[in-house]
Amino acid sequence: MEMIPNNLVQNGDFSAGFTDWTLAGLTQNAQIVTEGDNQFARFGPGVSMYQDVNVNAHDDYVFAFRFRAPYVGNGLDIKIEGLDANNNPSPPLVEQTFPQTQNWTRKGTIFNTGQFTKLRITFIIFSAADVDDVGLFATGQPNQNGLFGSYYNGTDFNTLVFQRVDPQIDFFWPTGSPPALGNQKLNVNDYSIRWLGYALMPFVPINQPNRRIIFRTISDDGVRLWVYPLNTPQPGPIINNWTLHSATANDSLPQDLVPGDFYNIQLDLFNGPGTSTIQLMYYFEGDDPQTAKTVPTEVLFPKTP
Incomplete structure (x- = not known):
């Protein structure tokens, strides 16, 4: 899909060893897996990872990603929080659960940044999941929406x-x-x-x-x-x-x-x-x-x- 131009999330395709992502969990960090032409991240259970990104205040943004979580009772959460001047998170602007799926699925959400100029984007992975093509971009850019x-x-x-x-x-x-x-x-x-x-x-x-x-x-x-x-x-x-x-x-x-x-x-x-x-x-x-x-x-x- 050609739908994530102006990608503001660094290394969203996980091709650079998770530079700029902060990972912490109960088990190992992710491994890079290749299937045909597709390279993606495979996370073990109990992983939480986040990245802080700068944005414009009071603008609408789309956050999108692709994932596969085939194990029973599995899935993942996303959470997007605004950060204050001391990097303290606000109540979530977005908090959403996505259930298990056998097939690669592209998901997305639209939200407004409110007064915040910096966001924290967090993935919480319960059992195990494959994740790729993470993107955050402002809506309404020329030739981007429509x-x-x-x-x-x-x-x-x-x-x-x-x-x-x-x-x-x-x-x-x-x-x-x-x-x-x-x-x-x-x-x-x-x-x-x-x-x-x-x-x-x-x-x-x-x-x-x-x-x-x-x-x-x-x-x-x-x-x-x-x-x-x-x-x-x-x-x-x-x-x-x-x-x-x-x-x-x-x-x-x-x-x-x-x-x-x-x-x-x-x-x-x-x-x-x-x-x-x-x-x-x-x-x-x-x-x-x-x-x-x-x-x-x-x-x-x-x-x-």
Whole structure:
């Protein structure tokens, strides 16, 4: 996944012998393990490790990592605390448990740093776990958050005209004013767009993991939406209205999405004659659909084709 640029956590891939990490535990520190092209850290039971990093106050950050903890009753905790001028930790800004998993799983969380300019990031590993690709980065950086859009002439992705990262999907193009990037412009009529990326699911409440989310698109004309787990084949779309129509709301069935997990996301649009619009939104099962909100920039990460 190409989703952790501007990595602020030092040696997050554990390739430098844990420099800048402080490790303490009841048993040995980690060992470096290689499986094919993948190199990662394997921790024994009872390990706690932390790193202190400098950040900007009052900014939103994403903390993400990849782990595997296949043993019964195993898993790991993460804790993120603000540090005062004397390096005394605050009550946790983030404190979250991730249960055992047989397969490599990418997890993440979004939080605000509040008044703090220094954080302590701690992993607590109960039995044994493999950890890799640890990253912390500010949201909303140019080309870092959003979906990667490929803009084509033709209604079937015929001729690529330009590509860009769109921070969120909320567009209206009037008749005669098609999408453009600088001097590059789509045809007035008959064009298509494909957005690719990943979505982090913190907007499913952590303390309400069984609450299901409904995705909504408003489009003119055709629209298709896929949201599905990483490392799985692409299934059928959860929204599919690939027809000519005026601005129309389409809702997915309720989706069971795990808080803290990343998901693949693909959104397709085509426009025939006249105006075009596209919005990607969500609301929770049982709520009024009119409460639907635009999927926020900070949970979207671009993926190049």
